[in-house]
Amino acid sequence: MKTLTQRLLAATPLALIAACGSTPPSGTASNGEPMIYASSARSASSVASCLEGRLPRVHTSRDGNTTELSVGSRTDASYFVTLTPNGHGSVIRVTHGASASNDPPEEELRFDVARCTT
Template identity: 55%
Template sequence: MKRLILLAPLAVLAACGSSRGPESSASAEPMVYASSARPASEIARCLDSRLSRVHVSKNNGVTDLTIGSSSNSSYFISLTPSGHGSVIKVVRGTGDDPPEEELRFAIARCTT
C-alpha cells in the first residue's frame, strides 16, 4: 500500500506531460498508411507542387513533410524508403488547411 501511495505523484506528473509538433505526431495513429513503388524524393516533389505551404526536411533517410503553417501544421507526412519504393505515413496536426479531401487526393495522385 505504501508503494502505491509513493508512486501516485509520479503517475500524476507523467500524465500531465505533453509534447508538441512532429515528435508527438510521429507516435499518433496515422490517418493514412500506405506504400508506393515511387521513391520518397519523387513523392515529396509531387506533393510540394500540388499543395501549398509544404515544408520538407530529411532525417536519417526519412523525408518529413509538414503541411500548413509552421505554427499550426495541418498534417505531418513521413516518407520512408523501402526495398521497393516508399512507405507513406500521414498524421493529422491541429490545422485544417488544406481540407482532408484535398490532401488525400494529392497523396493518391503522387503515390501511383
C-alpha cells in the first residue's frame, strides 16, 4: 500500500504539468491545435462527470466511444474537450472554440482539467 501511494504521489506532478501545458502560439488555437493534451488513468466518463460538476455551461455529446464536451454557449462554445478511452484510462484533448470569449477564463479551465485528470 505504501509503494502504491508513493507511485501515485510521484506521478501527480507529471499529470498536472501535462494538463497545464503552455498555450499554443497566437493564431493556432482556432485551427484545432490542442491547448491541452494529456492522458489520465481515470475513465473518460469519470473525467466528463468531474468537468461537468466544475465548469459552467457544459454540453455533452457522444460519438461512438468518444465523449465531447462543449464549454460555454451552446451555439458559440469557448472550448471543446474531447475524451477518448484508451487501454489505461483516457486521453484528454482541449481546443479553443471559434468564440472570442474565454468563459470560463483559460486558467480556470486548465485548473479544472488538471483536477479532473488526476
